[in-house]
Amino acid sequence: xxxxxxVLDVLSTMRFEGPKAFITAGQLDRKLYQRVNTVLxxxxxxxxxxxxxxxxxxxxxxxxxxxxxxxxxxxxAKEMGxxxxxxxxxxxxxxxxxxxxxxLVLEPSAGNGRIVDALVDVGNVSVIAVExxxxxxxxxxLFCYKSGAHAMVEVV
Numbered sequence: 475x476x477x478x479x480x481v482l483d484v485l486s487t488m489r490f491e492g493p494k495a496f497i498t499a500g501q502l503d504r505k506l507y508q509r510v511n512t513v514l515x516x517x518x519x520x521x522x523x524x525x526x527x528x529x530x531x532x533x534x535x536x537x538x539x540x541x542x543x544x545x546x547x548x549x550x551a552k553e554m555g556x557x558x559x560x561x562x563x564x565x566x567x568x569x570x571x572x573x574x575x576x577x578l579v580l581e582p583s584a585g586n587g588r589i590v591d592a593l594v595d596v597g598n599v600s601v602i603a604v605e606x607x608x609x610x611x612x613x614x615x616l617f618c619y620k621s622g623a624h625a626m627v628e629v630v
Contacts, residue, residue, distance in 0.1 A: 518609035
């Protein structure tokens with residue numbers, strides 16, 4: 475999606491501290507803030523109230539924002555075809571697939587990891603998960619590490 479000029483103007487005045495991106499353009503009206511937030515989220519940022527900033531999981535907020543400014547475009551989750559699987563449906567899917575401990579499972583479009591989470595709940599399941607979106611992929615890697623899951627996550 476093409477980034478509108480007023481949003482680019484806000485992005486170009488942001489301040490960065492490693493993984494944090496701060497809006498320095500003053501108080502934005504609601505509609506402009508929503509459009510800026512859409513771009514920041516598509517770049518991999520997530521608003522963290524405690525930090526009073528958008529935080530990027532890979533640690534380099536400035537690189538993501540500069541890329542958006544330089545190209546003038548971003549790809550949103552919906553444009554990538556991302557629709558989160560509800561937790562209950564993920565559990566049902568794993569049950570219907572007959573996944574058992576010791577199985578190796580490929581999750582070719584891991585998204586936010588709801589199916590991977592349901593697979594981890596089975597116990598002793600090895601998962602190969604692939605995700606196109608860097609932010610979701612990095613978050614999934616962190617989840618797998620913290621849960622002790624036998625999972626390899628590849629972000630392509």
